[in-house]
C-alpha cells in the first residue's frame with residue numbers, strides 16, 4: 001500500500017501535503033484569542049501555569065489579541081501572510097484552553113470563527129482534562145458543519161514529568177479524553193514537547209509511540225523553549241542541543257504511524273522573549289537537519305513502528 005506522503009518529497013507526512021490533498025491548495029491557520037483562561041491558571045487546578053507557559057498562554061503569535069475575532073483574523077492575514085495567497089483559512093483558538101468555558105459561550109465563539117471569510121475548518125487548542133461530555137456535544141455540533149480539529153496539549157505521557165512541570169493533568173486524563181474524542185467526527189492533534197526537565201530521550205520516544213497508538217490524526221513536536229517571565233526561566237535547566245533534538249525527532253517519526261500528519265517538527269519561540277535554545281530560532285536549519293538525518297538513516301515515518309524504541 002502506498003504511503004500517504006508519497007510524492008510529497010518528504011520522509012514523513014507533512015501538514016502542507018495533507019492540506020493540499022484535502023483542500024486543493026495552500027491553507028493558512030490563523031491563531032486567535034477567544035478570551036479563555038486555563039484551569040492551571042485560574043485556581044481550579046493551579047495558579048502558576050505550566051513551568052514553560054508564557055503570559056499569553058501559548059498565543060504569542062496572535063495579532064491584536066484583545067480585538068474582536070474578526071479584527072484578529074484580518075490583522076493576522078495582513079501582517080503575517082503578506083503576499084501568500086492561501087485558498088482558505090483555519091481559525092485556530094490557540095491561547096490558553098479553548099474548551100474551558102460554558103457550552104453556550106463555546107457555541108458563540110466557534111460560530112463566529114466558522115463564519116469568518118474563507119474559513120474551511122476550525123482548530124481548538126485545549127488540555128486533556130477539559131474535554132468532558134458537554135464539550136464533546138458542542139464539538140459534535142460544529143463537526144457537522146465544518147472540519148474540526150481538537151489540539152490536545154499533552155506534552156508527555158509521563159506523569160512524573162508532568163508533575164515536575166506543574167501541568168496538573170495526567171495520562172489517565174488523556175486516555176479519558178480520547179475515549180470520548182475517538183467517537184466524534186473530529187480530528188485529534190497531540191502536542192508533545194521534547195526536552196522537559198528530567199526526561200530521557202527514550203521517554204520522549206515512548207510518548208510519541210504511545211500517542212501514535214491512540215487513534216489520533218496528527219502531532220505537533222517541538223523543543224522546550226525557555227521564555228522570559230515563565231517559572232522555567234528562573235530554574236537551572238539545560239536545553240537539548242540541536243543534534244540531540246534532531247535525533248529524538250527522527251526516532252519519534254520512526255515510531256509514529258504513517259497516516260499521522262506531522263503538523264509541526266519544531267516551534268517558534270517568540271523572538272525577544274526566547275531565552276533558549278538559541279538554535280530554535282533557525283527553524284529552516286532545524287527542518288533541514290531533520291530531513292538530512294532521516295535520509296542518512298534511510299528511514300521514513302513509521303518504519304520502526306512494530307519494534308522497540310531503540311534504533312537498530
Ligand code: SF4
Nearest residue numbers: 038049050053057096
Ligand atoms: S495548560 Fe496551556 S495555557 Fe494552561 S498553563 Fe499550561 S501551557 Fe499555559
